[in-house]
Amino acid sequence: MKTMLISLAWKNIWRNKLRSGMILGAIAIGLFAGTFMTAFLSGWIEHSVISDIQNQLAYIQVHDPGFAANNDIKACFLQDEAMVAKIASAGEVAAVSYRLRLNAMLASAAAAVGVSVKGVDVAAEKAVFTLHETIPDSCGAFLPDEGRMQIVISRKTAEKLKVRLRSKLVLTFQDTGGEMQSLAFRVGGIFKTANAAFDEGTVFVRKSDIFAYTGLPEGAVHEAALMTGGFETCRTASERLQSLLPGLDVQTWDQVQPELGLMLSWIGLMNGFILAIFLLALSFGIVNTMLMAVLERTHELGMLACIGMSKRRIFRMIMLETVFLTGVGSLLGIAAGLSVVGLTARSGIDLTFLIEDQFEDYGFASVVYPVMRAGTFMQIVALVALAGLLSAIYPARKALKLEPLEAIRN
Amino acid sequence: MSTIIETSGLYKIYKDQASEIHAVDGVNLRISQGEFTAIVGPSGSGKTTLLNLIGGLDSPTSGSIHIDGSDISRLSPKELVDFRLHHIGFIFQSYNLIPVLTAKENVSFVMDLQGRRSREAGQRSLELLEAVGLGDRADSRPAKLSGGQQQRVAVARALASKPRFILADEPTANLDSKSAANLLDMMEKLNEQEQITFLFSTHDPRIMAKARRIITLEDGRIVGDILK
Known part of the structure; x- marks a missing residue:
């Protein structure tokens, strides 16, 4: 039937x-x-x-607790062997980029803008982030030449400052002693991501080019950006890391930017x-x-x-x-x-x-x-x-x- | 011959605010196996109501209806559905075939409802369609058949469940003379050869001519019962 x-x-x-x-x-x-x-x-x-996540946040970020409040230059931690070993022992972590983070003023002959500077190791940065892939061949590369004081800026920033590839820019920031430091850079690459707000406020330089002017102790960094397998693995890795690094803030991408x-x-x-x-x-x-x-x-x-x-x-x-x-x-x-x-x-x-x-x-x-x-x-x-x-x-x-x-x- | 249908003191009274209508008014009736009986009478005499009561489609106001000794007036609606499925074959005035099914499927549908195996149902459907002279139209849908052919399929469907008797309400009303004559010949043959009991409600003189017993109703009462 x-x-x-x-x-x-x-x-x-x-x-x-x-x-x-x-x-x-x-x-x-x-x-x-x-x-x-x-x-x-x-x-x-x-x-x-x-x-x-791939261009700016990474899946996990590690900071000194004082850093989150106002990006205080002194709120740093040491990238020593113990730190590296603890992060490695957390598992699920595919790559780590230890960064310096500074608030600074970037000026060209025509204009000046406030920016967040990320001082990075190029190889580690490329292992964690894909931002370097957003730089077309015609717009340079992601800090290709060591020791040449290069800076990578966004297309929006380039437009605001009216600069092009290889144009000269001056980066001014306060060191840990409160002294103003001004460094000259040449535009080495111009990137463009899908996030205009990030693009407008972010520049990249080699960590080694600015470290000596920050007044920070040897081996100090502001941020460790960690790449993990994905959304799920980052949570377990974050919890493990937090227990391994009790004195530091370990945050997943959605804790860093809850709106995302x-x-x-x-x-x-x-x-x-x-x-x-x-x-x-x-x-x-x-x-x-x-x-x-x-x-x-x-x-x-x-x-x-x-x-x-x-x-x-x-x-x-x-x-x-x-x-x-x-x-x-x-x-x-x-x-x-x-x-x-x-x-x-x-x-x-x-x-x-x-x-x-x-x-x-x-x-x-x-x-x-x-x-x-x-x-x-x-x-x-x-x-x-x-x-x-x-x-x-x-x-x-x-x-x-x-x-x-x-x-x-x- | 054994009694198949027996009604005693059967009443069906419709009430409204002002009056009572006795559609069936104290009918005592006995139908034996193998009868070919017509219930006749003018419009409103209660023929169809009596047929509906016997068919378990309506419940009496009082009285009893025994089919093969069982009082169907005491059955629940659910039990009545099952009773109709296994004991009664229905032929309606307007054929009432399922338009999306073929002639064979229309016939086997009842057997499917009974839970018979589909191969057995299919085989019996073909045999029944052969018996009603439509073996070659088994795969035709109702829309491709004439009125007479559709009513033959309806007869085959009524027979499919191997019922104790068949109730036919004005089965020739929508047919032309030739189709009506063919249909009646076929039903008479089934009655004579297979001892299938037919109970008609009709005012068609062609059925009255063929019927071997004529029960006349008037105002819900039996006023004549002639055995030819």
């Missing part, structure tokens, strides 16, 4: 091809839009967050909300279609009850019809959505045609790479199943309430 009921339910949905086609089309388009929109937003946010973590958490909720709205709207269409189908077939349903089809079976048949209708439409929509996600996941969708690169001013990438995670996919499937079942109940209950004799007289 099960096979017959399934076969009958399937055939029933094709009785009125135009009506079923219309609602299938609506479901498919809705689910396509929902799937693609979800992947688009996830990709946009995730890419922006990962880009920030919040954004990533909210995107899941937002996607669920968007999908729920899509499916709620579709559910009304599905209920309406199935209700029409039940009312049109009142006489036939009465006949089925007369010849011995139980109400439970009639209920199940209508439920199946609704589930089939929802299932087929959803399958088509999700398949189309996933195909477009697959096609654009690598090439990306360039949004600069909309509003140049203004998204970057707010920390969002201008090129979006849609991404569909297994969890999100399961969320879509679960919501579709829920919508299908909920939409099925009302028309099926309507059929359940039919009295055979009254129905057959209809």
Whole structure:
């Protein structure tokens, strides 16, 4: 009987091809839009967050507790053998970049801007961050020549200071004794990330070029930036490190910039909300279609009850019809959505045609790479199943309430 | 012949604020196996109501209906559905086939409801369609069949569950003379050869001519019972 009921339910949905086609089309388009929109937003946010992690934050940062409050130059710790060994023993850490961090004024002949200076070891920095990859060949490189007092600035900063590659700049900062130190640099590279705020306020120099002028003790650094395997491993590594380094602040990327973590958490909720709205709207269409189908077939349903089809079976048949209708439409929509996600996941969708690169001013990438995670996919499937079942109940209950004799007289 | 249907003191009274309508008014009736009986009478005489009561589609106000000795007026709605499925075959005026199923599927549907194996159901469906002269139209959907052919499929469907009797409510009302004659010949043959009991509700003189017993109803009462 099960096979017959399934076969009958399937055939029933094709009785009125135009009506079923219309609602299938609506479901498919809705689910396509929902799937693609979800992947688009996830990709946009995730890419922006990962880009920030890879270009500026790293997965874990270690600081002296006094540093977080006001970037105090004296709030440093020693990059000694014990420190290196403790970080290495934490596990999950793929690379470490020990950095100096200074607040400074950068001046050209035309203008001056306040910047955050990162004094780095080039090889270690490249092992942790990918910022060097954002420097096109025509814009130099990431501090290529040792001992040449080079500085890497962003395109935005270059525009503000009206400088080009190899232009001369003066960096002024206060040392630990409160004395002003001014050093001359030449622009060695010009980078551009997807985060305009970061770009505007950040410059890179070799640690060895500035260390002697800071007044810091030998081996002192302000920050250790650690690269780990990913979002999950960084948490366990961070906890282990914190127990190994009790006197220091060990923070994961989302503790350093909580708004990024919040954004990533909210995107899941937002996607669920968007999908729920899509499916709620579709559910009304599905209920309406199935209700029409039940009312049109009142006489036939009465006949089925007369010849011995139980109400439970009639209920199940209508439920199946609704589930089939929802299932087929959803399958088509999700398949189309996933195909477009697959096609654009690598090439990306360039949004600069909309509003140049203004998204970057707010920390969002201008090129979006849609991404569909297994969890999100399961969320879509679960919501579709829920919508299908909920939409099925009302028309099926309507059929359940039919009295055979009254129905057959209809 | 053994008694299949027996009603005693059967009443069906519809009440509204002003009056009572006795659709079936104290009917005592006994139908034996193998009968080919027509219930006749003018419109509103209670033919269809009586048929619905016997078919377990409606419940009596009072009185009893015994089918093979069981009082179906005491069955719950759920038990009645099961009873109808296994004991009664229905033929309706407007065929009432499922439009999305083929003739064979329409016939085997009842057997599927009974939980019979699909191979057995398929085989019996073909045999029944052969018996009603539609063996070559087994794969046709109702829309591709004439009214007479559709009603033949309905007869095959009614027979599919191996019922104790068949209730036919105005089965020829929508058929032309030739189709009606063919259908009646076929049902008469089934009755004679297979001893299948038929109980018609009709005012079609062609059925009255074929019926071997005619029960006349007026105002819900039996006013005539002629055995030919």
